[in-house]
Amino acid sequence: MKRLLLLPLVTSFVLGNTDYVTVKISDDLAYAYTTDSGKKIKIERIQDTSNRLTDDYTKTSRPCPPFCVQPTKIHPEIENIAELELIDFMENKVAKNRGIIIDARLKSWFELETIPSAINIPFPVMQNASTKKAELIFKILGMKVESDGRWNFENAKELAIFCNGVWCEQSAHFISGMLKYKYPTSKLHYYRSGFQGWKLLGLTTIVHKEIKK
Amino acid sequence: MLNKDQYNQEEYNNYYQQEMQGAEISQGGSGESSGGKGAIFAVLGLIILGVGGYFGYKAFSQGSDNTTDETLVVQHEVEQPSASIQVAEESQGKEETSENSPKESPKNTQVEQITHSVQSVANDNAQMSPEEIAKVVQMVMTQMNKNPEEIVKETSKKVESDTALLSALSDTDVDSVKEESSDTKNLEEALKSIEETQNTTVKQSSVKVDTYNKVNVESSSSTDELSQLSSQISSLMEENDITPTKTTSSSSSTKSYTESIKKEVVVRSNEMRIIVVKKGDTLGKIAKRAYGNVMEYKKIYRANPDMLNRPDRIYIGQKLRIPK
Numbered sequence: 001m002k003r004l005l006l007l008p009l010v011t012s013f014v015l016g017n018t019d020y021v022t023v024k025i026s027d028d029l030a031y032a033y034t035t036d037s038g039k040k041i042k043i044e045r046i047q048d049t050s051n052r053l054t055d056d057y058t059k060t061s062r063p064c065p066p067f068c069v070q071p072t073k074i075h076p077e078i079e080n081i082a083e084l085e086l087i088d089f090m091e092n093k094v095a096k097n098r099g100i101i102i103d104a105r106l107k108s109w110f111e112l113e114t115i116p117s118a119i120n121i122p123f124p125v126m127q128n129a130s131t132k133k134a135e136l137i138f139k140i141l142g143m144k145v146e147s148d149g150r151w152n153f154e155n156a157k158e159l160a161i162f163c164n165g166v167w168c169e170q171s172a173h174f175i176s177g178m179l180k181y182k183y184p185t186s187k188l189h190y191y192r193s194g195f196q197g198w199k200l201l202g203l204t205t206i207v208h209k210e211i212k213k
Numbered sequence: 214m215l216n217k218d219q220y221n222q223e224e225y226n227n228y229y230q231q232e233m234q235g236a237e238i239s240q241g242g243s244g245e246s247s248g249g250k251g252a253i254f255a256v257l258g259l260i261i262l263g264v265g266g267y268f269g270y271k272a273f274s275q276g277s278d279n280t281t282d283e284t285l286v287v288q289h290e291v292e293q294p295s296a297s298i299q300v301a302e303e304s305q306g307k308e309e310t311s312e313n314s315p316k317e318s319p320k321n322t323q324v325e326q327i328t329h330s331v332q333s334v335a336n337d338n339a340q341m342s343p344e345e346i347a348k349v350v351q352m353v354m355t356q357m358n359k360n361p362e363e364i365v366k367e368t369s370k371k372v373e374s375d376t377a378l379l380s381a382l383s384d385t386d387v388d389s390v391k392e393e394s395s396d397t398k399n400l401e402e403a404l405k406s407i408e409e410t411q412n413t414t415v416k417q418s419s420v421k422v423d424t425y426n427k428v429n430v431e432s433s434s435s436t437d438e439l440s441q442l443s444s445q446i447s448s449l450m451e452e453n454d455i456t457p458t459k460t461t462s463s464s465s466s467t468k469s470y471t472e473s474i475k476k477e478v479v480v481r482s483n484e485m486r487i488i489v490v491k492k493g494d495t496l497g498k499i500a501k502r503a504y505g506n507v508m509e510y511k512k513i514y515r516a517n518p519d520m521l522n523r524p525d526r527i528y529i530g531q532k533l534r535i536p537k
Binding site: 100116117121205 | 430
């Protein structure tokens, strides 16, 4: 009986040896692809099963305020997403230029490490934006100004917004700035687990500026 | 007096009889020889069957030995808490009543234990092979041959281990107990070996992959839409820096929030500072550079458990975390 059970396992291992992934993203997803800075990036999890987070994003306690635990819903009409939805967003929205992943953290955080294909719009930029500035940003994001001056968000891109995680309110500040200028809530998605949640799963990250000494 | 024809007839009859006898003899001989051949074939067949059966049994018993043994062991581990505690209770009870029936306790306990084991094995493995049955019988025989003292010792040992096991199990749920079943255990072992093999193949095949699964990218002048959009936003942000917007009521609170989280950026950048090992580097030299003290190498060593097995073994090109 034991042999019968092991046989297909060993066979599948031998046959699929070339493309075997020990730590998959999900049961039916071993890895995914996206682009960042014109470079094709493979999104996968760290395959070393003994790997553990050490320094960054293992800190349990930061002073609150400002680092307070965020509510589950940032806005009743804004959808919360998790890692699988974010990867799906990359594959189906970002790849087809219909969506953008926004890293709402300060530039210095973004440069240290971020999620692949994310672009950085620091939350103060959006929160403190004037109407003119908001219009410029929204235009870049696909909004059109009608002849009567009305802002048309029909072709505006969907945004998946994240910051550091459940203890970080940078996304909340960014989203409040977006909502101030009536960016449609249906086009906003909040990745609450944020970068810490991404790191915790050992998913691929992007470093724009490596710190060396 | 015989005439020539009669003589010939007799001679013919004799000859015929002789021929017939000869034929019978030769038939008997050929019958014997064919019988001999048949016997040889039968013997050969038996030998082949015997050899085949022997190797087949050996191969099967090697496989089934482990299975049955492991099954039994695991069942002992899993089932013994209730079973052997019953035994313990019974033996305690029998100690109390030992004055009435002093000879009953060890043997009865033994018999009950064996019966229980056999029942449990039979219940769990409804389709037991003859070899497995033989194993069970063998186990029963060995149990029967043991001294009562040994059994008492074993029982007390089992009670101790079962108590420990019970206390451990009390913190776990039923699923985790099920995971200890022999098949799962074997599968886990197989998976582990596969995993180890895979890890080595992964390590061999992807030497260039960063341990931390980080990809370094440089902001290039790429022409794809995302890069262009990113650069447009960046230029807008720079413009924003040059011509700050009007100070609103919320901007002051944002400013204070921004200032407070900027400090955390500094902390974090210190925490995740990474150096690349160069030729001639040692942990001591790196510690001297980073902290001004050679003895701080332990700090670096502790911060890189996944990269360093020994503090005196670092490699050129290795990326090490240097905590603050």
